[in-house]
Structures are given as structure tokens and as C-alpha cells.
Amino acid sequence: MIGLYHPGSSIVHRTPTLLKLLLLSVGVTAVGLLGQPRQLLVALGVVFVLYIVAGIPPRPAWEQIGPILWILVIVVPLQALFAGWTTAGMMAGRLVVAVAMAALFTLTTTVTAVLEGFQALLHPFRRWIDADRVGLLVALTLRCIPLVAEIVAEVLEARRARGTQGSLLALAVPVVVRSLYAADAIGEALVARGLDD
Numbered sequence: 001m002i003g004l005y006h007p008g009s010s011i012v013h014r015t016p017t018l019l020k021l022l023l024l025s026v027g028v029t030a031v032g033l034l035g036q037p038r039q040l041l042v043a044l045g046v047v048f049v050l051y052i053v054a055g056i057p058p059r060p061a062w063e064q065i066g067p068i069l070w071i072l073v074i075v076v077p078l079q080a081l082f083a084g085w086t087t088a089g090m091m092a093g094r095l096v097v098a099v100a101m102a103a104l105f106t107l108t109t110t111v112t113a114v115l116e117g118f119q120a121l122l123h124p125f126r127r128w129i130d131a132d133r134v135g136l137l138v139a140l141t142l143r144c145i146p147l148v149a150e151i152v153a154e155v156l157e158a159r160r161a162r163g164t165q166g167s168l169l170a171l172a173v174p175v176v177v178r179s180l181y182a183a184d185a186i187g188e189a190l191v192a193r194g195l196d197d
Contacts, residue, residue, distance in 0.1 A: 004064065006107045012054035013108045017117035024105050028098045037086075040093040047100045054108050064103035067149035068096060070156045074171065099149075140186065151178045 007013075012020075027043075034040055051061055072092045079088035115136065122131035155174045 004060075004103075004106045005110050006054075006056055006060050008055050008108065010054045010108070012050060012104070015108075017109055017113040018121055020105055020109060021114075021117065024101055027101050031094050031097045031101075034094065035090070037090065037093070040090065040097060043097050044093070044100075047097060047104065050104055051100075054104065056104070056107055060107060061100075061103065064107065065096065065100050067153040068099045070153045071149065072096075073156075144182075147182060148175075148179055151175055151182065154178075 015023075031040070031043055034043065072095065076088045076092050079091055118134050119131040122129050122134055125131075152171075152175055155171055155178070158174070159171060
């Protein structure tokens with residue numbers, strides 16, 4: 001997430017972190033409840049307008065949203081096989097819109113703002129809850145979503161080079177192994193910063 005923030009002074013950037021997080025939660029929930037393709041198109045249009053308002057260039061936006069399309073290449077046909085193309089298309093649409101909203105949050109919100117927001121939110125409960133750790137957990141979770149998507153994209157590219165595109169095992173095993181290595185590296189970085197106690 002540290003390297004994802006795109007500086008700006010738009011209203012989206014200036015919106016308080018907790019309000020953005022609340023709107024993100026409500027938005028993702030609402031998108032999950034949409035049942036018509038045209039409703040998804042409207043939601044996608046709203047997110048697109050927000051990207052324009054925030055002044056996010058196409059490249060950083062694509063870097064965050066693009067990798068999810070590689071996942072859909074595999075998931076959508078499988079979903080269509082069991083539930084039909086309409087259901088698969090709706091699932092894909094919901095996922096793309098949700099990822100786009102999460103990406104907009106990370107592109108317009110610094111890690112510091114996330115940590116400070118959670119510190120303020122959890123301040124009344126400071127006797128029982130470590131607000132710093134909760135804020136860090138949320139920040140890492142948001143960062144790991146595009147990180148895993150990036151890992152999947154790299155593994156798919158390696159699969160194509162090796163000619164193993166039809167093997168799900170050739171996708172699952174490297175993704176799990178690389179995700180565990182990434183988690184281990186993050187853990188070591190946290191330990192190095194004294195967050196292991």
C-alpha cells in the first residue's frame with residue numbers, strides 16, 4: 001500500500017479516511033446485492049467517474065485492477081459451467097467493481113491516514129484493543145489484495161511460457177507458495193521494526 005498511493009488534492013483524497021472506509025464497505029456490500037447487469041454498469045460508471053474526479057491516471061488504475069482479470073479468465077468459465085454465463089458474468093462484474101473501489105481507496109489514502117483513522121476509531125477501547133496493531137492489520141490486508149492478484153498474474157504468465165495453461169495445479173501451487181514467501185517476508189520486515197512482541 002505504501003507504494004500504491006497516488007498524491008492528489010481532489011475531494012476523494014481529502015475525504016476523511018474513516019468516511020472513505022465506511023463508503024467502501026457500504027459500496028462493496030451494495031454491489032454484492034446487485035442482481036441486474038444494468039445495475040452493475042451503473043455502479044461501474046460511478047466508480048469510473050470517481051477515478052476521474054480523483055485524477056487517477058489510467059496506468060496506476062490498470063496496475064491495480066488489471067491483475068484481477070487474469071483470475072476471471074479461470075474463474076468465469078468454471079462458474080459458467082456450473083451456474084450459467086449470466087451468473088458468471090454477474091459474479092465477474094461484482095468482483096471487478098469491488099476491486100476497483102478498493103483500489104481507489106488505496107490509491108487515494110496513505111498508510112499513515114489509515115493508521116490514524118483506526119487509532120481515532122478505537123481510541124475509546126484502548127484499554128482492551130491495540131489500535132496501532134489493528135490499523136496496521138487493515139493496512140496490510142488492503143495491500144495484500146493487489147499483491148496476491150499480482151502473484152496470480154505472474155504465475156499465469158509463467159504458465160503460458162511453460163505451456164501448462166490447462167493445469168489448475170500449475171496455478172494453485174505456485175500461487176500458494178509465493179504467497180507464503182511474501183507473507184514470510186512481510187513478517188520478517190515487521191519483526192525488524194520491533195512489532196514481534
